[in-house]
Amino acid sequence: MHVHRFEKLWIGLSLLLIAGFIGIVLFGFTVMDLKVPGIEEGRQVDPTTVLSDEEFSRPGVRKISDDHYEVYMIAQQFIFRPGSTQPLTLPANTRITFHMTAPDVMHGFEVPGSGLNATIIPGQIATFSTRFPEAKSYGIICHQYCGAAHHNMQGKINVVPPSEFDESNLISQ
Amino acid sequence: MSTPESAAPGKASGPEAPSEGSKEISLDEFEPYGTLAVTGSYFVLLLVLYALLYFVEFATHAPHIID
Numbered sequence: 667m668h669v670h671r672f673e674k675l676w677i678g679l680s681l682l683l684i685a686g687f688i689g690i691v692l693f694g695f696t697v698m699d700l701k702v703p704g705i706e707e708g709r710q711v712d713p714t715t716v717l718s719d720e721e722f723s724r725p726g727v728r729k730i731s732d733d734h735y736e737v738y739m740i741a742q743q744f745i746f747r748p749g750s751t752q753p754l755t756l757p758a759n760t761r762i763t764f765h766m767t768a769p770d771v772m773h774g775f776e777v778p779g780s781g782l783n784a785t786i787i788p789g790q791i792a793t794f795s796t797r798f799p800e801a802k803s804y805g806i807i808c809h810q811y812c813g814a815a816h817h818n819m820q821g822k823i824n825v826v827p828p829s830e831f832d833e834s835n836l837i838s839q
Numbered sequence: 840m841s842t843p844e845s846a847a848p849g850k851a852s853g854p855e856a857p858s859e860g861s862k863e864i865s866l867d868e869f870e871p872y873g874t875l876a877v878t879g880s881y882f883v884l885l886l887v888l889y890a891l892l893y894f895v896e897f898a899t900h901a902p903h904i905i906d
């Protein structure tokens with residue numbers, strides 16, 4: 667089959683582009699060691715009873731160590747708990763692990779302008795760890811259509827310097 | 840894509856009935872530089888925007904997933 671030289675050119679460039687994309691993804695996950703949000707393996711919750719589950723019955727911030735806090739968060743129609751009615755306050759430059767689930771329908775968790783993004787699925791616990799590099803406030807939005815007031819489902823994260831972080835609001839273990 | 844022959848209304852179409860003033864050329868004599876320019880600039884645009892993604896995703900001082 668005879669292929670025109672222009673066709674050969676853009677077939678070649680397209681193949682290079684695809685090879686480039688695959689190469690960049692492999693580079694990202696090996697050399698740059700990028701991470702993606704996950705679910706807690708082997709741990710399922712019952713969405714109908716999760717609100718009385720150990721940790722999720724008292725959502726909030728818990729301390730694991732001086733450099734590690736964890737957040738248990740419920741995403742429900744149409745709030746993040748904590749996050750919506752009260753902002754979620756977290757210390758800067760500290761490892762934060764999020765655990766999130768939903769009792770009703772699928773929700774999204776996104777901090778605009780950052781790499782924090784997860785899908786919250788009833789029955790599963792979405793999890794990831796991060797560090798907020800600076801003390802400022804961030805928004806949270808639900809990016810998964812979850813019902814009539816989905817567009818109002820939003821929250822706020824206030825990141826404060828570690829020295830100003832008030833530990834009296836922590837959930838005791 | 841329509842060729843001048845097939846686009847001419849009211850005339851017999853097909854390569855066996857070329858309209859007046861047209862001539863057959865071989866595939867290699869056909870040189871669509873305009874198409875090449877459009878495709879090429881699209882390709883360059885795609886590479887430039889993809890490169891800019893690096894700054895959007897990684898060069899900002901924003902939190903990202905570490906684990």
Ligand SMILES: [Cu+2]
Nearest residue numbers: 773808812819
């Ligand atoms: Cu939602």
